[in-house]
Amino acid sequence: MNEEIDEYDIYHQDFTTVSEWEVFIARMEEILNEWRLSKPKIPKHQQFTKKWIGKSEEISFQGLKFKLSYHVLEPLVGVDNVEETDDKFLHNELQNGIWDATSHFMDEDDGSPFPVSSWFGLKRYLMMCPEFPLVDGSVIKIVMSSINIAFANVDCGVPMFVKIREHWQQTYIGFYEDNEYKSSFDTIHLKRISNQCSHLSGLVSLFKSKIGSPVALDAVVVSTKFSYELKDSEAFIWKKTTHSNEFLSIDGFDVKKLIELPFGCEKNPISSVLLNAIWPRFRESAIVDSSTFSDIDPIMAPLWTITLKMRDNINCQLSETIGKVMDLLDNNNLLMDTLGLSRSLGLVNPLQKITEAPITISKLVKAAMGHGSTVSEFKGPIADDLLMPLLYYIFPDAVEDDTFNYPERLEVEFKSDASEAKLCNYVKTSPEGGLVWRLSVTAARLHDAGGLPYLAHLWYEFTQELQYRWEHRILVPGIAEGVPNARTCLLHQKLQLLNCCIKRALEGTGSFAGNSSEDEFYDCSEEEGGEDQPPWDRPVGRLQRLENATLKNGTPLYVPCTQDPAPKTEDQLEEDAELMVRLGDDAKASELRARMMSASLLSDMEAFKAANPGAELCDFVQWYSPRDWLPDDGGTLGARMLLPGNPWLETWSVARPVPATRQRRLFDETREAQQVLHFLRSRTVSAVAELLLPAILRAGASKAHEEGVTGGSTTVGGVDKRRMFEIAAREIYEAEKEACRSLCVRAVFGDSVEGTPLDVAGRSRILSAAGGALPAPTRKEFTLRVKDSVAPQVMRAALATDMTIIGAFTERIVCL
């Protein structure tokens, strides 16, 4: 090191006189040193994972660009390295690798970017890969000699290769050397098979002449693999799922066919079945294979294995159906535009009242009334014969026939309840088999069959039916009970909200009518009602006594009947939250928010005052926020309720005694219902797709599970809706593809395990499927190996329509 620095100090080198060739070599040396690849510096690992890691640098020489890359198997962590300082370790590792690799065949991929590691059993290698094919012999020579010099200068500890000829030819030459030995790695690729090399005996003599041993060698050990392509793979049973727009034919209509999502692929996904007849190991003389005679018989081969090749692009039916709906996510036109209905539905002119939808009578009602009806009606693209059964399927309560009735109780499946992993379980669900489910699957199938107009027509009829149901106070079937459940998809929440409105409207026609006040006195029992009180001070709207609690004035405390907070869907809540956030987070905004939120507080206070005449704030607090109430002196307020100007005091001061029944509604069902209906009608194509996709994806996932797909996804969180749809759709596609594959694997392998040699039954089954005799082999591979006095010598040949011969030959370096 010091010497170098001294030299540098003394001589002012003029780099302009350095040739390009020297710069090339120097650059290589620089990179190899930077990567610490000299023999002493290479870490001596003994165990590795199967993962390849690598790094690369660009180098240019004479206008040619190269990528020099280093590839190494990832060492197994936690295993101690051997501290070896001599070359022996690297030499042994290399030679053992070359020998061990002969138990594999050349076409077995080891996952590294270049095949050399698999061919020669390398754990690490350097690759010089030119950007454009290196075909000029003189250039190849100068590159090779440059590499030789650089290799020697840095005492490189890694075999180094150059990729030559056309890239597709996969031709590599390389070498490795230390003080004693030099190993050469050669590749020959011929576009035609030479006569001499087309059979074993020719290859054996080529091998021997390459070794050129002065003394007699041991017998060459040979491995052979003959591959046969069994093209007629239809012979293997392939279950075809009926793809089925059959439900569209009017006379053959069958809702059951419609409900069933298609699954699997129409065409046989196997592109070929490759049978490999393998002789793992025999001595050169044991089998004769020459230009004139061959006793290689695949039927006699000790091992048979099968390589299944699948088509690259399997068209999976379920995924296609889903994909078509996914494509709609980019269409931002109003869905009703598809039918030319936007104007008549009042979706174009925002000033027109949404209630003025021209057609409010449901198709289902018309059907019930018979064909005598004179109502002018919209004619959609779907014929009535098809449409009606579909609508009856979605709204089964509209018809007497109860074939398709929804189950009594619709459960919302909770993720935490399901112990087994399921596909797409991060997509919000709706009750399985409920209305949203049926509507979405029907929509997907109709869209698949008839395109966007069909989908639009179904959506139109769906919203018309909802409008009818709202107007006639008929609950929407197939929807989970209760207020909108944020765990379910938005469409389901909207329908839950609509049902809330319908329920409220139904109640309103009964006891909740604003002007009939009589019945509200029922719950006010005579003895407690206080007949001595004047009528204007009579308690109204009592629910029950609060245990034994009393007001400050000593009379019993009654819990009033109260209004429930307005049920909201997630998009409304989001809007609310956004509004609150936009106010900022200072004290003033906080106050404003408190005022916004105090509508239900005021309602409760008014109801309380009505139920408890003469009550004070401390009485209200005793019920409402007991920890702010102190029992002293019959009841006093806690400190924080006494803060001047606080919203509790203020609201109490303006609250009048009004029972919940006579209060302004916190929940205006008419407005909410109209909003839901308008929301659904005025969606764009993409927004409707967004509403339908959750159930379509979940139904698809459930179909995949029915078809035997196991396992599922982990968490997908923090991504937006569309992204999640994409993830889910891809997950289903992968599952579907895998299901097709495993079906083929079962058909071909029977009880044998893929990748292991076939059993006797398997062999005879394959043979009979191939028609009793095998065709000519499509590929032959021979591995020849022998250990001479120097090291293992290996040559391998793969013969198909072209021919590749590779060799690893090691010689002793003779210093004269």
Add this chain to the structure above:
Amino acid sequence: MAGGGDPKWQKDAADQNFDYMFKLLIIGNSSVGKTSFLFRYADDSFTSAFVSTVGIDFKVKTVFRHDKRVKLQIWDTAGQERYRTITTAYYRGAMGFILMYDITNEESFNSVQDWVTQIKTYSWDNAQVILVGNKCDMEEERVVSQERGRQLAEQLGVEFYETSAKENINVKAVFERLVDIICDKMSESLDSEPAMLAGGARGQRLTEQPQGNSSPNCNC
């Protein structure tokens, strides 16, 4: 940001002021000190009596975590029974919960299980929870021992802190820990489905290969 919607932890490209936003919720019985706790953290102030929260309110604080600006939108809720419906509607969008009881009030401790049930019912599945026993400065009035708090937390599988908003004990620690837990969960989730998240541009045909990774990774 999200009220009832599902949490999103993606970078907001439009907002230059932060890299990530986390929505947190403080829940627990009435008058356990939720608002005081939040004011101590966000404003570093303490008042012995805050107005009892009406419905729901929030404060914002931006913190730095591993070179990332994390904007915390912390929602403070009313603890009264009557406000349950209103406040639980906001659970769904939250990534983290601070579940608080008052160490001087047995009832607030006994309600913890109920609150956990509420979280399970209404929140996003991966929401993170920390159990907090507040008012630990009032040692003389203590009725819930630290040990009981710890045991309960263990049983619920959540982390536990005793805090005092008044004396500023562990307030910052709770928030920082919660942010860390969420960050861990987030990178775990992104790691577990890298191929999925990389799944290409919107509208891409399903049969195409995914191209590039467009989703930002959090290095938290």
